[in-house]
Amino acid sequence: MAHCIVEYTDNLGVEADIPGLLHKIAAKFRDSDGVFPIGGIRVRALRLTEYVIADGREDDAFVNATVKMGAGREPEFKKRFFGEMFEIIKAHFAQLYAKRYLALTLYVEEADENGSFKQNNLHLRFKK
Template sequence: MAHAIVEWTSNLEGEADIHGLLELIAAAMRDSGGVFPWGGIRVRAIKLDDYVIADGKADDAFVNITVKMGAGRSAEFKRLFFSGLFEEVKAHFADLYARRYLALSMYVEEADEAGSFKHNNLHSRFKKDN
C-alpha cells in the first residue's frame, strides 16, 4: 500500500502540471525496487477551491502531498526515498516557484494495520509482470 494524495490550490489552474506530478510520484513508487507493490499504488489529486494561506491577502498557492503507506519500511529507506522524491517534486515546480509565491510540503504517514481494511484484486495482475 502506498497512496499519495496531492492537495493543490485552484489558483494554480493552468500554471501547474498537476497530472505530471501524479505521474512522477507513481513512477517513483513503481521504481522503488518492489518496496511499494504496484497493485497498491494510488496517486490522486484534490483541487481546493476554498482555502486561506497566511494572511489571505495575496495570491499565494500551495501543493501538499500526503503519503499513506503500510508499516514495515525501514527508517533509512523512508529517509532516502522520500527526501529524493521531494527533491523531484521541487524540481517539477522550480519554474513556477521562481515566478510566484508557492508552498510545497510532503508528509509521510504509516497506516495502522488494525484500522486498515482492503479488498484488492489488482495485485494478481502484476505478479506476473514484475
C-alpha cells in the first residue's frame, strides 16, 4: 500500500502540470525495488478552491503531498526514499517557485494495520 494525495491551490493553474507531477510520483513508487507493490499504488490530486494562506493578502499558493502506507519499512529507507521524492516535487515546481510565493510539503503517515481494511485484486495482474 502506497497512497499519495496531492492537495494544491487552484491559483497555480495549468502551469503547475499536476498530471505530470502525479505520474512522476507514481513512477517513484514503482521504482522502489518491490518495497511498494505496483498493485497497491494510488496517486491522486485534490484541487483546493477554498483556502487561506499566511495573512491571506497575497496570491500565495501551496502544494501538500501526503503519503499513506502500511507500517514496517525501515527508517533509513523512508528517509532516503521520501527525501528523493521531495526532491522530485521541488524540481517539478522549480520554475513556479522562482517566480511566486509557494509552499511545498510532503508528509508520510503509516497506517495502523488494526484500522486498515483492504480488498484488491490488482495485485493478481502483476503476479502474472
